[in-house]
Amino acid sequence: MFSHSPPRLMTSPRQLKLGAFMRPVSIHTGAWRYPGAYRDANFNFAHLKRFAQLLEHAKFDAFFMADHLALLNMPREALKRSHTATSFEPFTLLSALSQATERLGLVATASTTFDEPFHIARRFASLDHLSNGRAGWNIVTTSNPDAALNFGLEEHLDHAERYARAREFYDVVTGLWDSWADDAFVRDASSGIYFDPARLHTLDHRGKYLTVRGPLHIARPVQGWPVIVQAGASEAGRQLAAETAEVVFTAQSSLADGQAFYSDVKGRMDRLGRARDHLKILPGAFVVVGETDAEAHAIRAHLDSLVHLDSAIASLSIALGTDASAFELDQPLPDVPETNGSKSGRERAIQLARREGLTVRQLALRLGGYSGLAFVGSVRTIADQMQAWLETEGSDGFNVMFPWLPGGLEDFVHKVVPELQRRGIFRKDYEGTTLREHLGLPRPGNRHFPTP
Amino acid sequence: MFSHSPPRLMTSPRQLKLGAFMRPVSIHTGAWRYPGAYRDANFNFAHLKRFAQLLEHAKFDAFFMADHLALLNMPREALKRSHTATSFEPFTLLSALSQATERLGLVATASTTFDEPFHIARRFASLDHLSNGRAGWNIVTTSNPDAALNFGLEEHLDHAERYARAREFYDVVTGLWDSWADDAFVRDASSGIYFDPARLHTLDHRGKYLTVRGPLHIARPVQGWPVIVQAGASEAGRQLAAETAEVVFTAQSSLADGQAFYSDVKGRMDRLGRARDHLKILPGAFVVVGETDAEAHAIRAHLDSLVHLDSAIASLSIALGTDASAFELDQPLPDVPETNGSKSGRERAIQLARREGLTVRQLALRLGGYSGLAFVGSVRTIADQMQAWLETEGSDGFNVMFPWLPGGLEDFVHKVVPELQRRGIFRKDYEGTTLREHLGLPRPGNRHFPTP
Numbered sequence: 001m002f003s004h005s006p007p008r009l010m011t012s013p014r015q016l017k018l019g020a021f022m023r024p025v026s027i028h029t030g031a032w033r034y035p036g037a038y039r040d041a042n043f044n045f046a047h048l049k050r051f052a053q054l055l056e057h058a059k060f061d062a063f064f065m066a067d068h069l070a071l072l073n074m075p076r077e078a079l080k081r082s083h084t085a086t087s088f089e090p091f092t093l094l095s096a097l098s099q100a101t102e103r104l105g106l107v108a109t110a111s112t113t114f115d116e117p118f119h120i121a122r123r124f125a126s127l128d129h130l131s132n133g134r135a136g137w138n139i140v141t142t143s144n145p146d147a148a149l150n151f152g153l154e155e156h157l158d159h160a161e162r163y164a165r166a167r168e169f170y171d172v173v174t175g176l177w178d179s180w181a182d183d184a185f186v187r188d189a190s191s192g193i194y195f196d197p198a199r200l201h202t203l204d205h206r207g208k209y210l211t212v213r214g215p216l217h218i219a220r221p222v223q224g225w226p227v228i229v230q231a232g233a234s235e236a237g238r239q240l241a242a243e244t245a246e247v248v249f250t251a252q253s254s255l256a257d258g259q260a261f262y263s264d265v266k267g268r269m270d271r272l273g274r275a276r277d278h279l280k281i282l283p284g285a286f287v288v289v290g291e292t293d294a295e296a297h298a299i300r301a302h303l304d305s306l307v308h309l310d311s312a313i314a315s316l317s318i319a320l321g322t323d324a325s326a327f328e329l330d331q332p333l334p335d336v337p338e339t340n341g342s343k344s345g346r347e348r349a350i351q352l353a354r355r356e357g358l359t360v361r362q363l364a365l366r367l368g369g370y371s372g373l374a375f376v377g378s379v380r381t382i383a384d385q386m387q388a389w390l391e392t393e394g395s396d397g398f399n400v401m402f403p404w405l406p407g408g409l410e411d412f413v414h415k416v417v418p419e420l421q422r423r424g425i426f427r428k429d430y431e432g433t434t435l436r437e438h439l440g441l442p443r444p445g446n447r448h449f450p451t452p
Numbered sequence: 453m454f455s456h457s458p459p460r461l462m463t464s465p466r467q468l469k470l471g472a473f474m475r476p477v478s479i480h481t482g483a484w485r486y487p488g489a490y491r492d493a494n495f496n497f498a499h500l501k502r503f504a505q506l507l508e509h510a511k512f513d514a515f516f517m518a519d520h521l522a523l524l525n526m527p528r529e530a531l532k533r534s535h536t537a538t539s540f541e542p543f544t545l546l547s548a549l550s551q552a553t554e555r556l557g558l559v560a561t562a563s564t565t566f567d568e569p570f571h572i573a574r575r576f577a578s579l580d581h582l583s584n585g586r587a588g589w590n591i592v593t594t595s596n597p598d599a600a601l602n603f604g605l606e607e608h609l610d611h612a613e614r615y616a617r618a619r620e621f622y623d624v625v626t627g628l629w630d631s632w633a634d635d636a637f638v639r640d641a642s643s644g645i646y647f648d649p650a651r652l653h654t655l656d657h658r659g660k661y662l663t664v665r666g667p668l669h670i671a672r673p674v675q676g677w678p679v680i681v682q683a684g685a686s687e688a689g690r691q692l693a694a695e696t697a698e699v700v701f702t703a704q705s706s707l708a709d710g711q712a713f714y715s716d717v718k719g720r721m722d723r724l725g726r727a728r729d730h731l732k733i734l735p736g737a738f739v740v741v742g743e744t745d746a747e748a749h750a751i752r753a754h755l756d757s758l759v760h761l762d763s764a765i766a767s768l769s770i771a772l773g774t775d776a777s778a779f780e781l782d783q784p785l786p787d788v789p790e791t792n793g794s795k796s797g798r799e800r801a802i803q804l805a806r807r808e809g810l811t812v813r814q815l816a817l818r819l820g821g822y823s824g825l826a827f828v829g830s831v832r833t834i835a836d837q838m839q840a841w842l843e844t845e846g847s848d849g850f851n852v853m854f855p856w857l858p859g860g861l862e863d864f865v866h867k868v869v870p871e872l873q874r875r876g877i878f879r880k881d882y883e884g885t886t887l888r889e890h891l892g893l894p895r896p897g898n899r900h901f902p903t904p
Binding site (some may be wrong): 032033039040042043045068069070071076077079080081082083085086087088089091092093095096098099100114115116118119122123125126127129130146149150151152180185187189192193194195196197200210211212213214215217218219306308 | 484485491492494495497520521522523528529531532533534535537538539540541543544545547548550551552566567568570571574575577578579581582598601602603604632637639641644645646647648649652662663664665666667669670671758760
C-alpha cells in the first residue's frame with residue numbers, strides 16, 4: 001500500500017523526531033498556579049499562536065493537540081481545580097494555527113468511537129490542504145463513559161469492539177482520502193472539463209460497523225494521507241499500530257520498557273513486511289529543565305505541590321477506572337479489579353505504585369501532577385537521556401510535554417534544542433515542507449489509482 | 453430567552469446588512485471558465501484569504517460558507533464540468549480565515565441531519581473563541597439522498613422529520629452553549645480554584661430524537677451564542693425561522709415575493725413576541741456589475757454561455773427532484789410530481805418557467821448558471837434596486853453572490869459598496885467587533901444562569 005520515496009540520506013547519524021504534546025495550559029494539573037503561567041491559555045489564541053511559533057522556530061516536527069469528548073469524569077469538587085476542564089476543539093484550533101505557522105506539523109486527536117468517518121476524512125483532508133501538507137491524525141478510541149452520554153449512548157463499546165471499529169474506521173477514512181486520483185482535476189477551460197470522472201472512485205464500503213458510500217467531495221490530501229498517529233499499549237493497540245501507524249505515541253516509564261516496546265512493535269512490522277523506518281515511536285516525555293539537576297527537581301517539586309489532594313485522588317480514580325476516594329491514603333494500593341476503561345492507564349498506575357513502593361497518597365500526587373516518563377535535570381542530563389533512548393532503540397524521538405507554559409516550553413526551545421543540534425541528533429532546519437517529509441515517511445500510493 | 457442590548461441608534465436611516473455567500477470559485481457553474489477566473493480556488497487558500505480580506509475592507513457583515521455533505525447528485529458526465537464538486541470543509545476553512553481577518557463575520561453551514569449536536573456546539577463555540585466573537589451557524593437540514601449514504605443510512609428522513617429534528621437539535625446546541633456561566637472561570641491561583649462548579653450546568657437532554665447529557669467542555673462563546681442563520685421557505689422553515697433565527701437567508705425571485713416573505717416572517721415574530729429587529733432577512737442576490745446596464749447583461753450572457761447543457765439538465769433535475777434528461781428540450785416544462793427533496797427548490801423552478809414562459813432548455817440553462825434573484829446592471833441600477841428592497845420592506849440586506857472570482861467580487865467591493873455608502877445605506881466602518889454587533893443583534897442571556 002505504501003510507495004517508496006527516494007531514500008533520504010541527508011541526516012546521518014539518526015536524529016530525534018520531536019513532537020510537542022499540548023494541552024494549552026500544560027498537561028500538569030498544577031501548572032496554571034505556577035508563577036508566570038498563562039492561566040487563560042485555554043481560550044487565549046494569542047498564547048497558542050506564540051507557542052506554535054516557538055516550536056516552529058525550534059524545528060519541532062509537530063504540534064500534537066490532545067483531546068477529550070467530555071468533561072473529565074472527576075467529581076466536580078476535584079475538577080474545579082483543573083484547567084484541563086475546557087479548551088479549544090482540535091480541528092478549529094489547528095486550522096487557525098495553520099495560518100500562524102509555515103512548517104510545523106499539526107496533529108489533531110480525533111476519536112473513532114463517536115464520530116462519522118466521512119466527517120473525519122473530510123476535515124483532515126481540508127486541514128491538509130489548508131496547511132499545505134502538515135496534517136496528522138492521532139486516532140484514538142474513546143474509553144470515557146461520560147463521552148458516550150454526550151452522544152446518545154448509555155453503554156460505551158467494550159475495549160475489543162472499540163479496536164475492531166477503529167480498524168474498520170481507518171480503512172474507510174483512508175479509502176475516502178483516495179477518492180480522487182492526484183491528477184483528477186484537469187480544469188480545461190476550453191473543453192469545459194473540470195475533472196476526469198475516470199479518476200474518481202466511489203468507495204461503497206459495507207462493513208461490520210460502518211456503511212459509507214463516498215466518494216469524498218474534497219481532493220486527495222496534499223500528503224496523500226495525513227500522517228497516521230496512534231497510542232495504546234495493549235496487545236490490540238500494538239498490532240493496530242504495527243499494521244497502520246506512522247507515529248506511535250507511547251507511555252513508557254523507563255528506558256528498558258521503551259526498548260521492549262520498540263523491539264516488539266518493530267518486530268511486528270518485520271513480520272508484516274513493513275519497513276521499520278515507516279513508523280516512528282515517540283514516547284511522551286515530561287521535561288523539566290534547570291540550571292542544575294537539583295534546581296530542576298526543585299521546580300518539579302514546586303509544581304507538584306500545587307496539585308490539590310482532591311484532584312490527585314480523582315486522577316488516580318480515572319487511571320484505575322475505580323473510585324479511589326475510599327482508599328486508605330497512607331497504605332499501599334489495594335487490589336483493584338479490571339474494568340472496561342483504558343487498560344494501559346490502569347496497568348501503568350499499578351506498576352508505578354509497585355515499582356516505587358508508593359502509598360495511595362504518594363501515587364495520587366504523582367498521577368495528579370504527571371506520572372509518566374520524565375526527564376528532570378540540567379540541559380546536559382536531559383540531552384544525555386534523550387540521546388541514550390535514541391541510540392539504544394528506546395525510541396525514535398519524543399512527544400515532549402512542558403511542565404508549565406510559557407516558561408517550560410521556552411527553556412526546552414532555547415536551551416535543550418540547541419544542545420541536541422550541537423550533538424547532531426536534531427535538525428537545524430526542516431528538510432522539506434510537509435509533516436511526512438519532516439518524519440521521513442513515504443507518501444502513500446492511492447489504492448484505487450496505483451501509479452505504474 | 454433573549455436579553456435586550458442597549459438600543460443602537462448610531463445608524464439612521466436603516467442600513468443594509470451584507471453577507472457574501474461563497475463558493476470558492478463562485479456559485480455560477482460556468483464561472484471557472486470565465487477569463488481571469490481563479491479556477492483552482494477550491495484548494496488555493498491564498499485566494500480565499502484575499503477574498504475575505506477584500507470583503508472586510510468593504511465592511512461586509514459576514515462571509516457565508518455554503519456546504520454539501522456529498523458530491524452533488526448529478527450524473528458524472530455532467531458533474532465533470534462543475535467546479536462545485538469539491539472544496540474545503542467549512543469549520544476548517546473559517547477557522548483559518550479567522551486568522552486572516554479581524555472583523556468579518558464567519559458563518560459556517562452545518563447540517564442537523566447527519567451530525568451530533570455535541571460536536572456542532574463544540575466546534576462553533578471554538579470558532580467563536582478563535583475569532584473573538586465572529587461565528588455564525590447556518591443551520592440546514594440535508595435533503596440530498598446521496599448524503600444519507602455517506603452516513604450509513606439507506607433512507608433519508610422525510611421533510612417534516614428533518615425539521616422536527618432540527619428544532620430539537622437547535623435546543624440542544626444552544627443549551628450546551630449555556631453550560632458555563634460567563635463568569636464561571638475564576639482562575640484564583642492562591643486558593644487553587646479554577647472554576648466555580650455552581651456556575652456549570654449539566655443539560656441532561658432526553659428528547660424525541662436526541663439524548664445528550666453535557667455539559668459542553670468549552671467556555672460559553674464570546675457572543676453568548678454564535679449568530680443563528682437559517683434558510684428554507686416552506687411553512688415549517690418559516691415558523692422555525694420566526695422562532696429561532698437571527699438571520700434568514702432566503703431565495704426570493706422578485707421584490708413582491710420578498711415583501712410577502714418579509715411581512716409573513718416578521719408577522720410571525722410579532723405573534724411570538726419577538727422584536728422584529730432581532731431577525732435580519734437577507735435574500736440571496738447574484739450581482740453582475742457593468743459600466744452600463746447593457747454591459748452587465750452582456751457579461752451575464754457570456755457567463756451563461758459557459759455552462760454546458762449536460763450540467764444545465766443536471767441542475768434542473770436536482771431542482772425538480774426528478775430526472776429531467778428525458779424531457780423534450782424545446783417544449784414547456786411538463787407536470788412534475790412532488791418528491792421528498794427540497795420543496796422550495798422545486799417550487800422556484802416551476803414558478804420561474806411559468807412566469808417567463810421558458811422551455812426546458814431555457815429553464816435548464818438559467819438554473820445551470822444562476823436562476824435566483826439577480827441585480828444585473830450599472831452601479832446606479834444595482835444600488836437603486838438594493839435601496840428599493842431595503843426601503844419597502846423587501847429585506848434587511850442581501851447575501852451577495854459574485855458571478856465570478858475575483859473580478860465580480862472586486863467590482864462589487866470597489867464600485868457598488870462606495871455608492872451604497874454615499875447614499876448612507878451601508879456602513880463606512882464596523883460599529884463593533886462581533887458579528888452580533890455588526891448585525892445589531894442582542895447577546896442572548898444564559899438560560900441556566902439568567903442575569904438578575
